[in-house]
Amino acid sequence: MKKFVYLAVLGSLLMVLSACGSSESGASGNGEGSSEGSSDEITIGYFPNINHVAGMVAEEQEMYSKQLPDGTTVNYQYFPDGSAFMTAVETGEIEGGIVGPGPAMNHYVSGAKINIVAAGSKGGTVIMAGNDSGISSPKDLKGKTFISPRVGCTHDVQFEAMMKDEFGITSDRVQGEMKHVTGKPATYASMFKAGKVDAATVPEPWASKIEAEGNGKVLVDTPEVAYGETLPAAVFVTSKDLKEENPEMIQNLVDAHQQATDFINENPEEAKTIAQDKIKEITDQELSAEVIDSAWERIDFSTDVDESVLQDFANSSYDLEFLKEKPDLTGLVDKSFLEK
Template identity: 55%
Template sequence: MKKAIILFVLSLTLGLLTACGNNSSSAETGQTVRIGYFPNINHVPAMVAKAEGFYQEQLGDDITIKYQTFADGGAFMNALKTGEIEAGLVGPGPAMNHYSNGTDVKIIGAGSTGGTVIMARNGSNIENLEDIKGKTFITPRVGCTHDVQFETYMKENGITSERIGGEMVHTTGKPATYESMFESGKVDVAVAPEPWASVLQLEADAEPIIDETEVSFGTTLPASVLATSGDLIEENPELVQSIVDAHKQATTYINENPEEAKTLAINEIAEVTGQELSKEVMDLAWDNIGFTYKVDAETIQAFGDSSYDLEFLKEEPDFSDLIDTQFIEE
């Protein structure tokens, strides 16, 4: 009887120790939070937050942080919709378009402003807006932020794309390929997010024909926004707040340490795209960008109205419930 009791106690003790070991392993594994962004200068806050460990600092050591880069907003939004990522930086255009089509997305902060420059290929004989008629222009994706900015500006000047009965020919492609597209003569105009506009200017002898302050919504529209899902906000607002806090921390770092941020951006873009930008390119591009986490809701609504006018959206948008500023308010 005594032997049986000893064996029972020993078994119970081992069981408790095993259970404690499992709990410890679970705590070490923890939750995984996946952050998405693009390898361009408008998304530098995500690069800085990654490199400086701000996400890890704000989320805690029991959280595993993973990062995923995207070539365009459609791919990012699909990843958010299917739960492949929890949050990240994307252009406002894709966020608005997918929200209008029923995707559960919330804009919880801004990432940057500016950075969209319209470049003409050397040899395209484009000297003014009228010369763009009949020419081929390239954007990262149909209806993306940069596309809407350019087509809004052109429509205000009486010129539209073939998609809506006009004369401009539209094609799409990754910004990192724009230089080769210019060299081959396949496109005449590039609607280029920085730093690719500066690459074209310095390395392909291209000319800016519409700068970042002139193009529609150029200085007021967030060039990138911090987005997540409404479900995550409802289920884990503390997690969302930590993500926003890391983003704010990165934005402050960028504005206080621009040279260090430029170096981080050069290294990250090289790692993702295989293209190492020169310091000269980065310096030129940096002058066309501003970094802020505050969202201008009125501009986003005006941008959405223009997207509808250009027929990228099927229904007139109402973005009053798209933006959630509770996490960025001081």
């Protein structure tokens, strides 16, 4: 079984989102491309969660390998959080892959030479409360403790933007009324039960798992969360330098990603099985068919990227003081590979 690169440090098999390597990176592919004899090796990264099913399908079906030139070895790494993923892209540790839009935008406005070349999915963020939290409405969150995968991650911004814009409630990060802590989504159920947190901004499939096992309740479902149905929950990112140096490789990767996304929409039951098996393989956590089905209902798998939504989301990050300067995302998205 492939393991996360950070397991040796964390000593845990719990999956995290934001979210979102392997010392035994899996190589796959028989190489059905056009350049025979190539010995190139590339690495694709993604997170083992439902928003990243395109990565799982592409790996399981060897879609990247089939699009790339003959002889190309394709490895895969699974990341603990978006920051680690973006660092891997910037340093050339990976050639590209799927990550939340928050880390991609944050690194871009900080000067990272990266591009979003496709989306992966939309939706999948759910606001939940512990059964014994005494919370029945978002208004009750004043003075309460909430958890997100990481400070400033996609799910964190969605939650805090909703709370500020609709209820005028902010976190202690900006001298507000809610206490904010971070942690792995797979631990949220136990933290609810232990009374360590009152609420959580939860990515799928963990929201459906908590709900199915009765360990928490849905406070705000995906459509009502800020940017819940319009913001890409996952985007395909690569480095601008690699895109300029080897556009054919990026075209091959985007083609494979599009193929995987089409497969998900055309073969949902098979894609669900792949996701269920892959998450268990990577994380040692088995999700029931009920949980997978529920999570699937909250997600739309699409490669289309709406640049204006990304800019609006980035503006929210600035308004919440996650970003020091007002962001300009001009040049971040390159949709040319989707249009060929």
